[in-house]
Every structure is written in structure tokens, then in C-alpha cells.
Amino acid sequence: MASLRTSGPRLWAMRPLFQQAVDVRRSSSKAAKPDFTSILSRPTWSVRSLLPPEPTPPPQTTSPPPTTTTTAATTTTTTTTTPDTTITPSHLHHLLRLSALPLPSSPHDENVMIHTLQSHLHFVRAVQAVDTRGVAPLRSIRDETAAADADQTIGLDQLRYELELERPFGRSGRPRRTKQAVTAAATATATATAHDDEPWDVLQTAPRRAGNYFVVKSRQGT
Incomplete structure (x- = not known):
């Protein structure tokens, strides 16, 4: 208890020094905050570095210029390249x-x-001098995220209705649509077309069609 009593006045006497140290620390933290206005006001790079330097004119001399004869020769501009x-x-x-x-x-x-x-x-x-090691090349200007690729991918769920309209035919089991399936698909197409902004059948003049397609007969060997 005696040590606590004697240490109390000492701590109270050291309080101004402690408060001064805290104020110095706060002021130093405020001074360390970057000033973006001053940083951006002094650019360290310019697009002019991507262009060749302008040609420097020849130094002017006090001596009179030599007499030259005007000819039809082509004058070329000297540039630092x-x-x-x-x-x-x-x-x-x-x-x-x-x-x-x-x-x-x-x-x-x-x-x-x-x-x-x-x-x-x-x-x-x-531009060619930029180090592009480890950077995947840009295939096209589009969204190349995994979600965008999944949205653009045509999977089995999108083709399930069309595959259900086919039946294996022949010894080799080639898929072929049944007549009922073709008729149902044509009816569904006509119904969907009737609800569009332009209710007209684009395949109306086709002599023969199968679903959303018109059939064209071709000669053998062509």
C-alpha cells in the first residue's frame, strides 16, 4: 500500500508528459496523411513519352549562310529514330x-x-515492349467472367425439349423427328408468333417446311 501511495503523486506529475506525447503522436499521424491534390498536381509520366522526340533544329551560327543553288532535289526531315x-x-x-x-x-x-x-x-x-507474361490475351471485347460464360453456354437443359421430339430410326438408330412432333412444333411456333409484335408467319410461302425450317430438295451429286 505504501508503494501505491508514493507512486500516485509521481503518476500525476508525469501526466503532462504523457499528454504531450499523445498530442505529438496525433499530430504526426495527421501529417502523414497523403495530400492527393499535391500528388496529382505533379505528374510523373506523360503520354508524350510514347511519341518520338521532335526533331531539333540545327544550331544557328553568326557566319553568313553559304550560297546554294535551288534544285528539284527532295528534302527530307531528319528525326531521331x-x-x-x-x-x-x-x-x-x-x-x-x-x-x-x-x-x-x-x-x-x-x-x-x-x-x-x-x-x-x-x-x-x-506498346509491344510492355511485359505481358502471365496475362491472358483478350479473345474478344465481352464479359469473360465465369457467370457470363455460363449464361452463353447452351447445355442439355436448353436442348431437352428438342431432343424429346426425336426418336431413333433404322438399324443405325439415327435420330428422326416424328410427324406428331413436327406438327406440335409448328403449332407451338405459330402460337408464339401470334403473340409477337409482328404477328405474321415468315414461312407461310414455303411449299414444304419442318418446324421452324423450310425444306429444300437438292439434286443428287450437287
Whole structure:
């Protein structure tokens, strides 16, 4: 009991220090909260990195420019490209012929086309450089979840009614629909068509039909 009595005043005297430590901890936790506005205001990546750098103009000199003679030679724009992204005028003309497109009418149009194709090719190379190991390829733009696959799958439950209309026929047991089943299917189809928004029978002019299908006779050997 004596130790508790003597420790009581000591704990009361240390209470301000404990409260100060709690306040410091609370202030540090508030300061550690990230400020998303400041983070997003300083982007660390740009889509321009997927495009080739713009051609740098040659440095200007104070010396007078040399006299040149105007000729009909084609001027080309020098761009910083790698060998696998360089497109020559012959490549451009070959691609235009394959696409049945007209050739450029002037050297300026040719340079613009080459620059555009090199930009596209540089972007494609950047996309191809992405590591896709372990990523399943996209088969189509649709819902590829298990629930969507199960909803689009045609199983035995969907075909049970059609299979019940068939009977084995012949020695090999080939399935064949009975006449009663065909008549019942045609009646069900007509009844369902009568309740549609457009009550008309699309197979009305068919000379011969079986259920939802019209029968066409073909010659042997064709």
C-alpha cells in the first residue's frame, strides 16, 4: 500500500508528459496523411513519352549562310529514330501501293506522311515492349467472367425439349423427328408468333417446311 501511495503523486506529475506525447503522436499521424491534390498536381509520366522526340533544329551560327543553288532535289526531315522505326520514302510508296492510296503530291506531304508513320510505329513499339507474361490475351471485347460464360453456354437443359421430339430410326438408330412432333412444333411456333409484335408467319410461302425450317430438295451429286 505504501508503494501505491508514493507512486500516485509521481503518476500525476508525469501526466503532462504523457499528454504531450499523445498530442505529438496525433499530430504526426495527421501529417502523414497523403495530400492527393499535391500528388496529382505533379505528374510523373506523360503520354508524350510514347511519341518520338521532335526533331531539333540545327544550331544557328553568326557566319553568313553559304550560297546554294535551288534544285528539284527532295528534302527530307531528319528525326531521331531507331533503325526499326525508320521509314524511307520507298517504304512509304510501297505501303501506299498496297493500300491502293495515291502517292504524295509534294515532298512536303511525303515528309508529313513519313513523320506520322514513324510516330505510330514508335507508339506500337512502346506498346509491344510492355511485359505481358502471365496475362491472358483478350479473345474478344465481352464479359469473360465465369457467370457470363455460363449464361452463353447452351447445355442439355436448353436442348431437352428438342431432343424429346426425336426418336431413333433404322438399324443405325439415327435420330428422326416424328410427324406428331413436327406438327406440335409448328403449332407451338405459330402460337408464339401470334403473340409477337409482328404477328405474321415468315414461312407461310414455303411449299414444304419442318418446324421452324423450310425444306429444300437438292439434286443428287450437287
